[in-house]
Amino acid sequence: MERALPEPLMIKGFLVYKGLLSIDDQRALVQEIRQVAEIAPFYSPITPGGRPMSVRMTAAGRLGWITDRRGYRYEPQHPSGISWPPIPDSVMKIWTALVPNGPSPDCCLINYYGEQARMGLHQDKDEGDFSYPVVSISLGDDGLFRMGEVGRTAKTQSVWLSSGDVVVMGGAARLAWHGIDRIRFGSSSLLLKAGRLNLTLRVVRPV
Numbered sequence: 001m002e003r004a005l006p007e008p009l010m011i012k013g014f015l016v017y018k019g020l021l022s023i024d025d026q027r028a029l030v031q032e033i034r035q036v037a038e039i040a041p042f043y044s045p046i047t048p049g050g051r052p053m054s055v056r057m058t059a060a061g062r063l064g065w066i067t068d069r070r071g072y073r074y075e076p077q078h079p080s081g082i083s084w085p086p087i088p089d090s091v092m093k094i095w096t097a098l099v100p101n102g103p104s105p106d107c108c109l110i111n112y113y114g115e116q117a118r119m120g121l122h123q124d125k126d127e128g129d130f131s132y133p134v135v136s137i138s139l140g141d142d143g144l145f146r147m148g149e150v151g152r153t154a155k156t157q158s159v160w161l162s163s164g165d166v167v168v169m170g171g172a173a174r175l176a177w178h179g180i181d182r183i184r185f186g187s188s189s190l191l192l193k194a195g196r197l198n199l200t201l202r203v204v205r206p207v
């Protein structure tokens, strides 16, 4: 991430940086995420309606996004009661390169997609401030990313996100609907086991 930013693809206001991260960057990120997960293990969240989500989750930072019977929210602790580990330096460098004038993110949500996992269309709107983009980093297997608009019924467009791609959701895309329809399980050899990791960096409450 030491080089100048390339021109992103612009799809419905989403900035898609294909191949932004080198293979060495990706390996370093995976190593740091492994260390986060040793302290704050991946767990299977359930929705407020009691349905298990297909992704497994953990987080780093001052706050982590969680969901359980009590609702969707940010919490300073992992469900086990421990504080979330700090956001790794290699992740912070990507944020600073893409959001140079922003505050530090409060949360790095980490999703792991196994073979059948997906993420339905949703908006990221549990934050207290929407002035800053959400930055999304893809590692491991390809994922089919669907992008909409702020209105739920707008036409959507999709792009395959590969390991090392980074998406910036700011401006009109900040509150746009988006999701992952499916992954191409086994398409990457980056992770020890197949699957996809996605990190999203979020400013929850600038301090």
Ligand SMILES: O=C(O)CCC(=O)C(=O)O
Residues within 6 Å of the ligand: 109, 111, 119, 124, 136, 138, 143, 145, 161, 178, 179, 180, 198, 200
């Ligand atoms: O996995 C992705 O690329 C998207 C993740 C996402 O939308 C989220 O965590 O809110």
